[in-house]
Amino acid sequence: MSLEWFDRVSGELQDSLESICDKYDQNGGMSIERGAKHPRIEFYTEGEDIDREYFCTLFFDPHNEEFYMEAFEPDLGQISKVVLTDIEDIVDAVHERFHDYVNGDSVEEDLIDEEYVDEGLYMEEEELRDLDDRGEIQLLEEIDVDWETPEVTAFYQENDVEVTYQFGIVQETGDGVLKRVNRIWTDDDDMIRDETNFIFSKEEASTIIAMIASHMDSLTEMDYQGEV
Template identity: 70%
Template sequence: MDLEWFDRVCGELQDSLDSICSKYDENGGMSVERGAKHPRMDFFIENGEEDRDYFCTIYFDPRNEEFYIESFDPDLGYESKVVLADIEDIVDAVHESFHIYLEEDVSVEEDMLDDDTEYYLTDNDEIERSNEDGDNSDIYLEEVDVEWETPEVTAYYQENEVEVTYQFGIVQETGDGVLRRVNRIWTEDDDLLKDETNFIFSKEEASTIIAMIASHMDSLSMME
């Protein structure tokens, strides 16, 4: 496949990114993957010597010779692609994604710590929680860098009884997809029970999963 246009834009884009904004100039970077079926440019922020937060990916369609960015519509529940006509559109897309990343970048400590809770590392480098009374809980949090692409979307709801929500994200280290399912059940005593599961899958698996579900939708029963 001919990547002349892709390589030329990559070279010009690097010069344009130098002036995207001061915060990006400090520790922002770009990597190029030419070997994929649709070559791509990944944009990231360096958080350490080997720690990167990826916040935007620009793809190139060699057949149509066009750049595009993938977008997920939570209302319709499927991905679409937005074609970027020229380098100005690409820079604008990266700039916008970067500022969305800055707004959503909340650390584990800021997100989970409260006045009554202390967190500390165990011997297995996991985070263990204890309360003010010194009573250690059995809750461990595995550190996986997931960028959530959608909010929690309600798939099923029955007032004062049950709610099922889904959320889609990307594992930053591997690029795999994550489907998070949260099941909330209200008991007769008005207690709330919460069950959470996460399903991780690759891009190659996604199309197969979607096709299998779509072809068997008529066989499924409605929740009662």
């Protein structure tokens, strides 16, 4: 498995996007996560008056040495993998996602607005709110968050699962947000992405930290058997 193709594309992608799109050149950027099982490039917009917002994620499969994006298939109710064979296809795909985002028709937002449950089935937001009323699911409302850290890998099992965390601050309230992203790879090498968010106050944070610290010795390491 080689990351040579990933590194070459990463090095050329930013300049290529800036050269074909003035709007992206003004506010667009990208971050690279090379240490994940499937390295990824995440694209975002930000500026002096614009908070950072991610609109596209490009993944790299080092085993097959290919780039791909996720696409939601409404008829099938699942996420499919769209393989991009060369740098031109990648630039065109990111460019298209960028303008979808600018026009308010972002594929990334469509995937986030729905919660992935039960191995490929989706539930509508109203159904999720009903579950939330019973304390089963907590939804993150549309709020402005300043992400203070990048995604940090907390657990990784090759060819199976990756769990990452990211910490942010809610702009309006000053509360903390902990985002957990769980990526699971199926036997067909498709990826299932599940995201949960936990909001807490400064007073709660100190209590949570104290509770975890006092019970660390009681925890055991994760013995992953295909479920998280």
